[in-house]
Amino acid sequence: MPDKNRTFIFKVTHRRAYAMYTKVMVVDSQRLIREGISRLIDADSDFEVIATASNGREAVDVAREKCPDIVVIESQLPRLSGTEAVRQIREHCVATACVVISSMDSPSQVKQALTAGASGFVPKDAGAADLIEAICAVREGRSYLAPSLADQVVSALTAKTTEGQAGVSDLTVRQREVLQLIAEGFSTKEIARELGISLKTAQTHRANVMDRMGVHKASGLVRLAIREGLVAA
Incomplete structure (x- = not known):
């Protein structure tokens, strides 16, 4: 006859309580870096990497499907720059915060990322602790800028743009996509195929x-695309 006073202990094997962790997506063109960052983030019990992507266009598509809380994204990506991907992700996923990581950390590069909608910017030569600090900051609704960049970027953000000088931000989304593909060596016919538009439209x-x-x-x-950080030199 069963003993009603016996105590049973059940081991729960769930990795984390669903509502307790922050969903993160990692985007980088290099697999080694992408996997390394993913493991670094997954090691923190407050976060879980739910998706990765290797180019800007894929990043936008996956973000729209998965709706991550935070996207950690490289600034210079093929097919669609990290800056443009951030802009489009923020348009479609208003609640998603973006942290840009980059090997190019000039004030103009940081300004472009922040203007596109990024909440944080971390140089690729920063330490692992800096990246985690940035992710924690944006999760709490704050912005994060590496201390080494702060003074220069504040000056760049407050500086007035030369009157009449056009920049990439003055282009439409489609025009920015075309500019990047031209800089990556795509022919007009290849651009039309890549973007799913007619040859005449691509030429226009x-x-x-x-x-x-x-x-x-x-x-x-x-040269313009390199200067604006859409592609690497």
């Missing part, structure tokens, strides 16, 4: 970008 976007930016050769667009 290309011409409009060159006219708006005041350049007349593809080489000028490449």
Whole structure:
């Protein structure tokens, strides 16, 4: 006959209580870095990496599907720059905070990331603790900027833009996508295929970008894209 006074102990094997951790997505073009950051974040019981991506376009698509709380994203990505991906992710996922990591940490690069909607910016030569600190800060609704960048970036953010000088931010989303693909070496026909638009439309976007930016050769667009941080030099 069963003993009603016996105590049974059940071991719960769930990794974390669902509502207690923050969902994170990691985006980097290099697998080794992507996996390393993912493991670093997963080691903290307050966070869980639920998705990864290797390029900007994939990042936007996955973010729209998974709705992560935080996206840790490289600034220079193929197919769609990290800055543009942040802009589009923030448009579609208002509650998602973005932390940009970058090997290029000039004030103009940081300014572009923050203007696009990023809540944090961490140089790639920073320590693991800095990245975790940035993720914790944006989770709490705060912004994070590496101490080494703070003074320079504040000056850049408060500086006035030269009157009449056009920048990438003046372009439409589609025009920025076309600019990056041109800088990555895509032909107009390849751009049309990549973006799912007609050849004529791609040609029109290309011409409009060159006219708006005041350049007349593809080489000028490449230099512009490098200067604006859309692609690496």
